[in-house]
Amino acid sequence: MTQPNQPNSPWPQTPWGDDGPAAGRRALQDPAQPPRPDDQPRSQDTPSRAPGDRSPRSHAWPPGPQQQPQQPAPPRQGAPWQPGPQQPRHVAPGPVPHRQPSPPDPSPTPSPRHGFDQAPTTPVGEPDPPPPSPFGPPSRQPQRPTAEPAARRGLFDRIADAFGGGRRRREEEEAQARALADQRAAEQRRREAEAAAAREERRRVIDTPVDHHLITVSSLKGGITKTTIVLAIGTALALHRRDLVLAIDGNAHRGTLARRLGEETGLTVRDLVADAEDVRTAKDFRRFTSQAASRFEVLASEPNPAEAQGFSAEEYATVLDIAKTFRSVIMTDTGTDLTLPLMSEVYGNTDTLVVPATTAHDGADLAWETLDWWEEHADPALVRNAIVAITQIEPFSLPPAEQMPAERIAELRAAFIRRQRQREAELTERFAGRVGEVIFVPYDPSLHVGGLFAWDRLSPETAAAYEDLAYAVARRFAARD
Incomplete structure (x- = not known):
């Protein structure tokens, strides 16, 4: 017999009365049928049913003097099932197949009485539940838990959902941050690769083989970084060329x-x-020059101004002829007096003209006047192909103050950069239509103090600007050679 209180049983449950299961069945019987004497004990001679036997059971009980045995009613087709006097049948042990429960009984069901639970009955035509096992109740197949309604969820569950949602949001934010960091890293690697390729291209062009190339750095006035430009171009060329560079x-x-x-x-x-x-020999010539660690060489001028004034054009031509024998790239620092006799020889022995300038107004005006002088006394093509190197001489400085917030410092720096970019745009527009190229060199404190020129003490931005300047000069090697 099926154990009571089985909520997953597919058979309808009938209430048990105070008199036991028989009284419950009598309460569900049709009032028109005579009562069934189920309360009388069964005969001990009733044969037990073998497992797997589905033949109809013969109900053997001693009929009373007033009652006759009740025959089971045949199953009704096409109508909802009604509880009848059919006794439960047993089937072979095993799990009960899952099925939809039968339609409920439309007749009113008596309320269960105190002390008894509802007992299921087996509908006609349905397999009987498994018999009780001496080893305990039959095992059930685990059922998948269903979602609990939101109204019945407790505070702990809602808190867990809230924390779970926060964790998911944090995971999504972390994933987005990682994707953004990967994108920035990829962009940084791309820029670094492009910068490395540009540096490699500059150095390849700087190392272009050349028979002879003469570079002149000239200005009408000193103090506008003329000597620094000579040292920077010469060092950048010497660092990346296989031959020697002389100034x-x-x-x-x-x-x-x-x-x-x-x-x-x-x-x-x-x-x-x-x-x-x-x-x-080259060794004989090397006795007259001073060489830096970069292999850039300088042939010094006469320290005595009286004797220097007498340096003629013929003497300059002699020095230049000897230098051409042992060096391919030769630079000349003309000084500020462009009226000297040797300048006539310099004008005729110049392949590339470099004019230094500064971002100050008088520095730009002097560079413009220098171009006018060369255009009048030398080949105008040198001016059209000239390179103007403009050096930033104004550093960023803060006004005197004891304390200044970081936001104010950032604003001042941004304003300084805007003024600098505006000044560069003005100078570019002024010189671009007259010369071949304009290159800006940022301010560098190591150059402001003067002294020995040290390439390794330059800032990366300044060194890159000087390499650009040497690259601009080297691009003219093939044009003049």
Whole structure:
């Protein structure tokens, strides 16, 4: 017999009365049928039913004097099932197949009485539940838990959902942050790769083989970074070329080119002219030059201004002829006096003209006047192909104040950068239509103090600007060679 209180049983349940299951069945019987004497004990001779036997059971009980045995009613077709006097049948042990429950009984069901539970009955035509096992109740197949209604969920569940949603949001935010960081890293790697490729291209062009190329750095006035530009271009060329680069100091007013590079010898251009017949090898020529760690060489000018004034065009031509024998790229620092006799020889021995300037108004005006002078006394094509190197001389500085918030400092820096960009745009527009190229060099504190020129002390931005300047010069090697 099916155990009571089985909520998953597919058979309808009938209430048990105070008199036991028989009284419950009598309460559900049709009032028109005579009562069934189920309360009488069964005969002990009733044969037990073998497992798996589905033959109709013969109900053997001793009929009373007033009652006759009740025959089971046949199942009704096409109508809802009604509880009848059919006794439960047993089937072979095993799990009960899942099925939809039968339609409920439309007749009113008596309320269960105190002390008894509802007992299920087996509808006609349905398989009987498994018999009770001596080893315990039959095992059930685990059922998938159903979602609990939101109204019946407790506070703990709602808190867990809230924390779970926050965790999911944090995971999504972390995933987005990782994706953004990966995108920025990829963009940074792309920019670094492009910068590396640009540097490699610059160095390849700088190392272009050339027979001879003469570069002149000229200005009408000193103090506008002329000597610094000579040292920077020469060092950048020497660092990336396989041959040697030489600079001749043609300043008649005690030039400082060799001193700022680092003097190795006291010999000058006048000594080279005097010993010109004895200079037959590169080793002989090397005795007259000072060389830096970058292999950039300088041939110093005469320290005595009186003797420097007498440096003629023929002497300059002699020095240039000797230098061409042992060096391919030769630079000349003309000084500020462009009326000297040697300048006539310089004008005719220039392949590339570089004019220094500064962002100050007078520095830009002097560069413009220098171009006018060269355009009048030399080949105008040199001016059209010239390079103007404009150096930023104004550093960013804060006004005197004891305390200043970081936001105010950022605003001042942004305003300084805007003024700088505006000034660069003005100078570019002014010189671009007259010369071949305009290159800006940022302010560098290591150059502001003067002294020895040290490439390794330059800021990365300044070193890159000087490499751009040397690259612009090297692009003109093939055009003039």
